[in-house]
Amino acid sequence: xxxxxxxxxxxxxxxxxxxxxxIVDTDVKxxxxxxxxxxxxxxxxxxxxxxxxxxxxxxxxxGGKITSFTAELEGIRAQTHPKKHDKIIVKFVCxxxxxxxxLLRAFELSxxxxxxxxxxxxxxxxxxxxx
Amino acid sequence: xxxxxxxxxxxxxxxxxxxxxxIVDTDVKxxxxxxxxxxxxxxxxxxxxxxxxxxxxxxxxxGGKITSFTAELEGIRAQTHPKKHDKIIVKFVCxxxxxxxxLLRAFELSxxxxxxxxxxxxxxxxxxxxx
Numbered sequence: 371x372x373x374x375x376x377x378x379x380x381x382x383x384x385x386x387x388x389x390x391x392x393i394v395d396t397d398v399k400x401x402x403x404x405x406x407x408x409x410x411x412x413x414x415x416x417x418x419x420x421x422x423x424x425x426x427x428x429x430x431x432x433g434g435k436i437t438s439f440t441a442e443l444e445g446i447r448a449q450t451h452p453k454k455h456d457k458i459i460v461k462f463v464c465x466x467x468x469x470x471x472x473l474l475r476a477f478e479l480s481x482x483x484x485x486x487x488x489x490x491x492x493x494x495x496x497x498x499x500x501x
Numbered sequence: 502x503x504x505x506x507x508x509x510x511x512x513x514x515x516x517x518x519x520x521x522x523x524i525v526d527t528d529v530k531x532x533x534x535x536x537x538x539x540x541x542x543x544x545x546x547x548x549x550x551x552x553x554x555x556x557x558x559x560x561x562x563x564g565g566k567i568t569s570f571t572a573e574l575e576g577i578r579a580q581t582h583p584k585k586h587d588k589i590i591v592k593f594v595c596x597x598x599x600x601x602x603x604l605l606r607a608f609e610l611s612x613x614x615x616x617x618x619x620x621x622x623x624x625x626x627x628x629x630x631x632x
Contacts, residue, residue, distance in 0.1 A: 372545045376570035380554040384546040386538050392523050394550035401558055407517050409551035409618050412543050414503045415515040417628075419525035420540035423511040427532055439507035452620035461631040477632055487540050489583035494623050497548075500592040501608055 379403055410455065414443040418460060420487035424480035425462065425473070432476075434468025510534055541586065545574040549591060551618035555611035556593065556604070563607075565599025 374382045374394065380402040381395040393406025402408075407415065418441040426439055440463045445455040464473055481488060505513045505525065511533040512526040524537025538546065549572040557570055571594045576586040595604055612619060 372542055372549065372574040374546065374549045374553055374572040376553065376557060376567070380558060382550055382553055384550065386542050388535065390538050392538060392546065394546060396554060404519065407521050407523060409547045409554070411503055411517050412547035412550065413618055413621060415505065415523065415525060416540045416543035416547060418503065418505045419513055419515065419543065422505055422507065422513055423527060423540070426507060427511060436507070441505040443503040447617070452615050453617045454620035454624055455626045457627045457629065459629045459631065464632070473632065477630065481630070484583050486578070486584045487544055488628065489585035490544060491622065492625050493585055494625060495586045496588045497619065498588065498590045499608065499612070500590065501604065
């Protein structure tokens with residue numbers, strides 16, 4: 371179970387039940403302390419992390435030797451509330467000794483079959499609230 | 502810009518361009534080191550963080566004095582690939598001196614008008630990939 375606990379201003383600490391914690395925060399203008407990732411940036415990290423794991427795993431299983439792998443993301447947000455990500459741009463850069471076709475296939479498998487986060491983003495999950 | 506850099510196994514470090522970093526990881530069975538939040542858990546943190554910020558801000562603006570605020574989340578995942586969150590359950594617990602109706606109104610405003618993450622989840626954002 372994931373738990374968030376309010377700390378101060380609009381800053382929260384999140385726990386995953388496995389001894390990990392992260393600070394979730396926002397800018398000072400909005401009432402935060404700028405001491406951690408914002409929720410909208412965490413959404414981008416979730417997407418990139420999920421796909422990057424798939425791609426690195428699949429390329430490696432096909433015998434590729436990856437020496438560096440980065441993902442860069444930009445979220446283009448709507449101007450008006452709720453200022454959602456209208457579009458997300460993800461750039462993957464993979465260096466090492468591997469076949470380009472394996473990288474492309476790994477990317478496609480992640481996007482279309484394996485990546486849990488992008489599938490969740492596509493599917494508008496049901497959300498139940500209790501309060 | 503958000504950047505993820507591969508570290509080892511399926512572990513990545515994410516940077517937000519504002520001097521914050523978090524470890525993104527997965528379980529050992531899957532090839533990770535279990536040293537950070539998983540992508541699917543980060544998605545839950547993003548949702549809860551965004552709504553919690555809205556609710557705390559709105560209740561406070563209405564004169565409420567919050568002494569503690571927590572959000573607990575559970576993602577119910579599909580059994581088969583891509584094992585997306587079929588349903589997300591979010592429970593908010595707010596303690597302090599405030600009007601119950603203000604809390605409910607703050608929650609509704611977040612869910613329906615202000616929360617950027619839940620709006621993004623509802624809208625299946627366009628994603629452009631570069632590799």
